[in-house]
Amino acid sequence: MENYQMFLPVSLPSNMALNSQVFDNFHGDTSNGMLSSDMKTDKLIQAAQVKEVVENGGFVGSETEIKSGGDCNKKKEKKTRKPRYAFQTRSQVDILDDGYRWRKYGQKAVKNNKFPRSYYRCTHQGCNVKKQVQRLTKDETLVLTTYEGVHTHPIDNPTDNFHQILSQMQIYTPF
DNA sequence: CGTTTTTGACCAGCGC
């Protein structure tokens, strides 16, 4: 990883960074046409509140909904229902550092997006939190980040400078 | 030299 400074300029300082949008799950979205315009504006929130999206045990039932989209996002849900949190942020960079250590384990191109989707995994042992970052074709300035799972360990605070920033960002950590 | 990124292959679910 490089310096945090790279994301600092984008995610923190400007007010724009504070504007994040959270979606309820993607059940309908799947066709990749996701993010209908209403959804975007519908839940505009400040960084302070990121609401849990998804699900809970609705695997069986939700499964049906999922297939309608044809997307495979939640294929595994039936077995393990892990909470999924999604929000999108305006940023010029794909890497939005939240203070955790991530290891990229994959990258795939999605059908209706020209930008690839990156898959990350938390490097801490015993922490199987995953996240995927995807830039939206519709708005190149928007980055959709989806978190899967909950961190059970403290944040690896990189910099004091970054510290205060992190304090703001911790909010979206679902404890 | 250890860790992370890259990248294609592999696998699984779903539609046809």
Added chain:
DNA sequence: GCGCTGGTCAAAAACG
């Protein structure tokens, strides 16, 4: 059953 799409693995490269 086959092919498409998405998610993960793993080997090699890249990086510090």
